[in-house]
Amino acid sequence: xxxxxxxxxxxxREGDSSVINxxxxxxxxxxxxxxxxxxGAGLQLLTYIFSNMDMKQDQRLTVLLNKKDKHLSLRIAxxxxxxxxxxxxxxxxxxxGGKLIFGQGTELSVKP
Amino acid sequence: NAGVTQxxxxxxxxxxxxxxxxxxQDMNHNSMYWYxxxxxxxxxxxxxxxxxxxxxxxxxxNGYNVSRLNKREFSLRLxxxxxxxxxxxxxxxxxxxxxxxxxxxxxxxxxSRLTVL
Numbered sequence: 001x002x003x004x005x006x007x008x009x010x011x012x013r014e015g016d017s018s019v020i021n022x023x024x025x026x027x028x029x030x031x032x033x034x035x036x037x038x039x040g041a042g043l044q045l046l047t048y049i050f051s052n053m054d055m056k057q058d059q060r061l062t063v064l065l066n067k068k069d070k071h072l073s074l075r076i077a078x079x080x081x082x083x084x085x086x087x088x089x090x091x092x093x094x095x096x097g098g099k100l101i102f103g104q105g106t107e108l109s110v111k112p
Numbered sequence: 113n114a115g116v117t118q119x120x121x122x123x124x125x126x127x128x129x130x131x132x133x134x135x136x137q138d139m140n141h142n143s144m145y146w147y148x149x150x151x152x153x154x155x156x157x158x159x160x161x162x163x164x165x166x167x168x169x170x171x172x173x174n175g176y177n178v179s180r181l182n183k184r185e186f187s188l189r190l191x192x193x194x195x196x197x198x199x200x201x202x203x204x205x206x207x208x209x210x211x212x213x214x215x216x217x218x219x220x221x222x223x224s225r226l227t228v229l
Contacts, residue, residue, distance in 0.1 A: 008152065031215045042116075042202055042220030043155070050215070088154060092216065099145070099170065100218060104154040 004091055004103035011109045018076040020106045022089035025070060032065065033090040033100065034074050043088060046074070076108075084110045114138050118203050118221035125193045125228045133188040133224050135203030143208045144186035145170075145218065146178060148199040155202065161186055162208075193228045200225050 005023045012018045024032065030051050035043040049056045049063045049072070056063045062075040072089055086105040093099040116137045125131055137144065142163050147155040147170075157170030161180040175197060177189045186205075190197055204218040 004154075006154075033215070033217075035218075040222075042222045043204075043218070044220070045217050048215045048217070093157075099157055099160050100216070101157070101171075102147075102155040104152055 004089055004101055006087075006089060006103035006106045008104060009107050009109070011111065012079050014079060014081055014110055014112050016079055018074075018079045018083070018108055018110075020074045020076075020087050020089075020108065022072040022074075022103055023070055024072060024089070024091045026091055026093075031092065032072050034061075034063065034072075035088045035090060035102075037086040037088065037105070039085070046087070079108075079110050081110045081112060084108055116203055116205055116219050116221035118201075118224050120224060121222065122225050123227070125190075125226065127194060127228060129193050130189070130191050131193065131226075132190075133201055133203070133226075134185070135187065135221060136185045137203075137205040137219070138184065139205060139207075139219065140183070141205035141207050141219070142183070143206045143216075144180065145204045145206075146176075146186070146188045147202045147204065148172065149202060149223070150199050158188065158201075190226075193226075195228045198226060198228045 033048040034046040036046045037043045060077045064073045088102045088105045090100040090102045119134045144161045146158040156172045159178040161167045164183045201224045203221045206218045208216045
């Protein structure tokens with residue numbers, strides 16, 4: 001079945017770039033998603049990428065997609081303390097429409 | 113601007129007790145979901161409802177039941193709570209009807225923290 005894998009923790013210094021990695025299993029996924037969860041809150045959509053794209057940039061965020069290796073990454077430039085949160089990647093369950101399967105989440109800690 | 117509202121935010125149960133988590137959305141979304149979040153395991157889908165009157169099992173449905181009461185509301189029931197059901201529960205909704213067109217963006221509630229003793 002589908003599986004989405006992420007490392008659990010990442011620690012960076014304020015002003016550095018952060019790169020959060022994710023591997024997924026379903027090569028037919030049309031969209032891949034990044035969600036952000038701040039402490040004590042629900043998840044919010046951060047960005048998504050369509051599978052026919054290799055890269056998507058949105059202000060400080062850059063998403064890279066390597067379909068051959070089924071690898072997705074999220075780069076946050078000039079990381080700020082307010083970026084400290086848990087970041088989840090997600091892919092749709094195969095042939096099951098809207099259901100999303102999430103990775104374990106990467107807890108990003110930004111030190112001043 | 114409520115989005116997805118979950119109640120209660122916190123609940124403590126004893127083993128064997130029952131309870132219902134309530135969820136309502138005001139965005140006229142078709143699909144609704146219940147996930148649970150456990151440390152190191154991310155979010156796991158419990159149940160899913162593509163539209164009013166339909167429900168479908170997710171990855172971890174055992175010990176739970178759901179009701180899609182109407183388009184707005186989707187409740188999750190624990191008939192006989194067990195300590196393994198201690199978790200944070202999230203309800204979400206999305207517009208999704210056309211399965212193959214467009215990104216399916218989920219809007220999440222703030223979560224319900226359940227402890228089963």
